[in-house]
Amino acid sequence: MDIEKIRHEFPVVEHRIFFDHARVAPLPRRVREACEAFLKDATENGTANYPKWMKEIDRTRSSFAKLIGAGDDEVAFVKNTSEGISIVANGIDWQAGDNVVIPDIEFPANVYPWMNLKDRGVEVRFAKSVRGSVPFEQIRMQVSDRTRVISVSSVEANSGFRNDLSALGAFCKEKNILFFVDAIQSLGVLPMDVKKDNIDFLSADGHKWLLSVEGLGGFYISNDVLDQIRVVNVGWGSVVDAQNYMDYNFTLRPGAQRFEEGSANTLSIHAFGAALSLFHEVGMEAVSERILHLGDRVLDHLWKRNLKVISSTELCERSGNVSFTVKGDLDQLTQFMAHHNVSLTVRDGIVRVSPHFYNTEDEVDRFFNLLDEFLNQA
Secondary structure: OOHHHHHOOOHHHHOOEEOEOOOOOOOOHHHHHHHHHHHHHHHHHOOOOHHHHHHHHHHHHHHHHHHHOOOHHHEEEEOOHHHHHHHHHHHOOOOOOOEEEEEOOOOHHHOHHHHOOHHHOOEEEEEOOEOOEOOHHHHHHHOOOOEEEEEEEOEOOOOOOEOOHHHHHHHHHHHOOEEEEEOOOOOOOOOOOOOOOOOOEEEEEOOOOOOOOOOOEEEEEOOOOHHHOOOOOOOHHHEOOOOOOOOOOOOEOOOHHHHOOOOOOHHHHHHHHHHHHHHHHHOHHHHHHHHHHHHHHHHHHHHHOOOEEOOOOOHHHOOOOEEEEOOOOHHHHHHHHHHOOEEOEEEOOEEEEEOOOOOOHHHHHHHHHHHHHHHHHO
16 A cells, blocks of 8 residues: 555645544545536536536446445435435334334434334334443344344444444344444445345445545445335436436336435535545555554554553454543643644543544654643643
8 A cells, every 4th residue: 555645635634633534534635626627517518518427426326336245226325324224214114013223322323213213103222332332142132023123333433343244134134124234434444245244224424434525425225125115205316217307107216216316416426436436446455454553553552551442452343433531621632632733533521533544653653642742731
């Protein structure tokens, strides 16, 4: 991996240590260029090159499908992770007394769409976490013969714990339970194979580790379960022969595109495609190896300082997020780091750093030198 060539893609490195990819990422140079090129074309030519735009949408769809191991017809664009979860939550033919099982440390995107089903008689069962991890046994204990869905984050946002998707997927397949994965904290960090892990649904916005803009992401629905999800939001784009506007043929598209009810977010899809191209060029295995290597360095620094690590240190349970606690006023720590041009997340009593593959060992060392400075003056 040519780290200097890769760092050229990220102008943010010229003036900032950016360790906050688990929140909102800085954009690569190629994403800015893709947006600028699209805006220039749309400004100067209007829709003259519309067919070219549609080809880019198809190319980006294929790129996202390839990233997760899906078929092109199993992928739709959504505006965020929550929309993908809501498509499934609202589309299942629930019966009063059914339940869905989720961990009790999920980001709210994977909580509220399920809680919103209360008036349909659906129970949300929370699997108990243990020190930031989600033991498989705790999930299994919440499952009953009325469990319709198990929905988990591939990586838990605060702790960085990596759920065992393979074990969960196999369990769901055995029990005939639908399996949903909120993948926003792992896509762009860890390789994903929805088929191998028996995942029925996946949703992820592109603005975190995937290095794209906010408001556009990918949604996966397996062809095996497509007909189990009713299309709640229907528009002109949901049907076959959608361009034949005045011939009202209410036949839904045969694949995931039935959930794209109207005009595409063309600009953001261009940005998303540009960002995805970076991961395909470098390779997800190399990206993942680099991120975990930087995580090793973060953990070494934490252990040397006897700081309490919240994240799992087991390799099979790790991700790009490393969370820990420090003594002192965390609001002041946030202000101190912001003053020194360091981006990180401080919330819920923990400090979370999330370096990406373009970050360097030197940046990790400089971050901890700053942390020492803060702790010594606290």
